Amino acid sequence: MKNGPLFLFGLLVSAVIAWSAIVLGAHGQLGGLTPWFDDGEGKSHPARPTGLAARGQLVYADLGCAACHTQQVRRPGFGSDQERGWGDRQSVARDYIFQERPQIGSSRIGPDLANFGARKPQPPSAETLLALLHSGSDRHPAFPFLFETRKIEGESSARALKLSGKAAPSVGYEVVPSERAVTLVAYLLNLNSPYVYPEAKPLVRAVAKEEGKK
Amino acid sequence: MITSTIQPPPSDGDMVGLHARGPLLTAFGLAIGWLVASGVFSLIAAIQLHSAAFLADCEYLTHGRVRALAETSFVYGWAGGAGISAVVLILSRLGGNPLRAANWFGAGSVFWNLGIAAGLVGIATGDMTSFSLLQLPRYVQPLMVFASAAMGIAGLLAWxxxxRDGTFASHWYGVAGLVLLPWALTAAQVSLLWFPMRGVLQAVAAAWYTEAVIFLWLTPLSLACACYLAAKLVGRALPSYEAAPLAFWMLIVVGTWSAGRHLVGGPVPAWIPTMAVFSFSMLLYHFAVVGLNLRPVFGLSGSVGSALKFGVGSYLLYGAVAFLACFRGIALRTQFTHFASATEQLFLYGSVSMILFAALYFLVPQLLGRGWSSPAxxxxxxxxxxxxxxLSVVALGWAGISQGAVMLEPKTGFGEIASGVRPYLLVNTGAQLVLLASNLLLAVNFLRSLCSCCQGSGVSTALSEGSAS
Structure with missing residues (x-):
């Protein structure tokens, strides 16, 4: 290691090889993923997020929601993700191809949101979500800065939240969601990836074994 | 038993040079400032974990943002700032010449710290990138590359x-830490911020960068300090030294191949997490040799020696825990829980920070020409x-294990899980408070030492005496 230039060269080559193998290797495998066209349905999956939802993802990212929520469902038998009703199949790379900043997350202080727009028996309504964002709950922080409390002039706004109890504004005032709150909720309710791609089907061991016998 | 002292040790070769004292001391001071700031953010984040409403209605301090603020100010401000400065100083001392390109170091350090300050404001106002360990907003990222490169130049010239013609382990690790950060940061920025890759590939590139920060930047910086301090405090060559070069190259070559351990079970190609198990088992050789090389530090006593001992011990423990958590069966129980924070805390605080504390207590007296103002x-x-x-590692680790076990039960709701781990999270808050308070002691001690040094007229005399002896 007395040879300085050789030492530096070795350092950089090692780092470049590792980066290329992991990052470029994965890119080579997944970089060309295309939407899956279903002949029966006559349309392709995943659908592009709506404009509102795409903007909502930026709000989700800048508030740091991913610090507590993941957006990845693991395969059956690996964790209780599907038993918890977070999705009917595991998440696959194709689910994320149209997302500008995928927020797969690494911490579950709260539930997974990968299929939040398809919760059973029925997904939460926009009003419930806005109320949660405005007032919070025991476990969820409130984000009142996403809302505007303003004096009612004339008729009250159709977008005003119907709040009761402590959270309700004083008489003559109304709470109106800001554009950011609206896009965030649109994003959350748009989170849904129901289509079962071939690669998302769980590998059934029995079938695999039988095929091995043939 | 060897007792370490806070008195300046006998100098090897010339002093670093008067001209380099200002930039180095400033860099150390600012790093300590970021350490205190990150302590405040970590405390807020810790409180929010058990009391969700705490300060969350302040837009700048949502839990996600506070976490990013704490992580950024700790990793870049404290560990990066202090680590780079300590390594530059060590390389200069090992080189036996006054520090060259000290103005490059000074300018780089100023821009590094300005970049972090601007970045923190950016994160608080919603410009974070949402990639772990790369949260600084995109507009300050290029600045960080140039600033770290400028600081590193001084170290490279000293090397x-x-x-002397030969090199030591401190040389290899130090130079690697200085050179590889600008490269890794550039690679991450290009693939994530300037020309973002598609979909989950971003998660893969981000995981690679996380691993690069751990194994190509912070580990080399802290091991450079640890090897230097071990040799100085113990006073003889490190044992099993012939294995050290291979252990070094093992870290550099296979270190980042284990990036997939952050993505177990995720929507990424399955070979990536599998590769992590394989490469981390090779890394065990690195950890074993580091343990062998640095085993004399476990005989040290005294404050600096104990900090070094604790830091090296934490590093070895981190290797073992992180290796186990690579396996799918274990990751299933630890993934997405507080266990991950505990492991990160063990590495960042237990290992990197404690080694840097030891380095600071050992090196700053050499710059000041006198000891720390208060040993107490x-x-x-x-x-x-x-x-x-x-406390925090045990509390978070325990919380993570119990959280992981109940998460596997689909019937347990999140409210129940949260009440189950609440006691541990309260302990963690207490631990963060203790950490913040103790880091304030470091800041006060540093400022007092600086002031007493400036007031005492004998600074230059002490230094010239030092170089004469």
Whole structure:
């Protein structure tokens, strides 16, 4: 290691090889993923997020929601993700191809949101979500800065939240969601990836074994 | 038993040079400032974990943003700032020449710290990138590359212009830490921020960068300090030294191949997490040799020696825990829980920070030409830091394990899980408070030492005496 230039060269080559193998290797495998066209349905999956939802993802990212929520469902038998009703199949790379900043997350202080727009028996309504964002709950922080409390002039706004109890504004005032709150909720309710791609089907061991016998 | 002292040790070769004292001391001071700031953010984040409403209605301090603020100010501000400065100083001392390109170091350090300050404001106002360990907004990222490169140049010159022909482990690790950060940061920025890759590939590239920060930047920086301090405090060559080069190359070559351990079970190609198990088992050789090389530090006593001992021990423990958590069966129980924070805390605080504390207590007296103003504050700080790290790692680790076990039960709701781990999270808040308080002691001690040094007229005299002896 007395040879300085050789030492530096070795350092950089090692780092470049590792980066290329992991990052470029994965890119080579997944970089060309295309939407899956279903002949029966006559349309392709995943659908592009709506404009509102795409903007909502930026709000989700800048508030740091991913610090507590993941957006990845693991395969059956690996964790209780599907038993918890977070999705009917595991998440696959194709689910994320149209997302500008995928927020797969690494911490579950709260539930997974990968299929939040398809919760059973029925997904939460926009009003419930806005109320949660405005007032919070025991476990969820409130984000009142996403809302505007303003004096009612004339008729009250159709977008005003119907709040009761402590959270309700004083008489003559109304709470109106800001554009950011609206896009965030649109994003959350748009989170849904129901289509079962071939690669998302769980590998059934029995079938695999039988095929091995043939 | 060897007792370490806070008196300046006998100098090897010339002093670093008067001209380099200002930039180095400033860099150390700012790093300590970021350490205190990150302590405040970590405390807020810890409180929010058990009391969700705390300060969350302040737009700048949502839990996600506070976490990013704490992580960024700790990793880049404290560990990066202090680590790079300590390594530059060590390389200069090992080289035996006054520090060259000190103005490059100074300018780089100023821009590094300005970049972090601007970045923190950006994160608080919603410009974070949402990639772990790369949260600084995109507009300050290029600045960080140039600033770290400018600081590193001084270290590289000290290394290439050394008087002795041979090199030591501190040389290899130090140079690697200085050179690889600008490269890794550039690669991450290009693939994530300037020309973002598609979909989950971003998660893969981000995981690679996380691993690069751990194994190509912070580990080399802290091991450079640890090897230097071990040789100085123990006073003889490190044992099993012939294995050290291979252990070094093992870290550099296979270190980042284990990036997939952050993505177990995720929507990424399955070979990526599998590769992590394979490469981390090769890394065990690196950890074993580091343990062998640095085993004399476990015989040290005294504050600096204990901090070093704790840091090296934490590093080895981190290797073992992180290796186990690579396996799918274990990751299933630890993934997405507080266990991951505990492991990160063990590495960042237990290992990197404690080694840097030891380095700071050893190196700053050489720059000041006199010892720290208060040995009591010093031992108070190190005792507090030790207690804080142990408490928070154990509390978060325990919380993570119990959280992981109940998460596997689909019937247990999140409210129940949260009440189950609440006691541990309260302990963690206490630990963060202890850490913050003890780091304030370090800041006070540093400022007092600086002031007493400036007031005493004998600074230059002390230094010239030092170089004469």
């Amino acid at each position: 290439s212009g050394r008087r 504050l010093m031992s108070g700080h190190l005792a507090g830091a030790t207690i804080g790290v142990v």
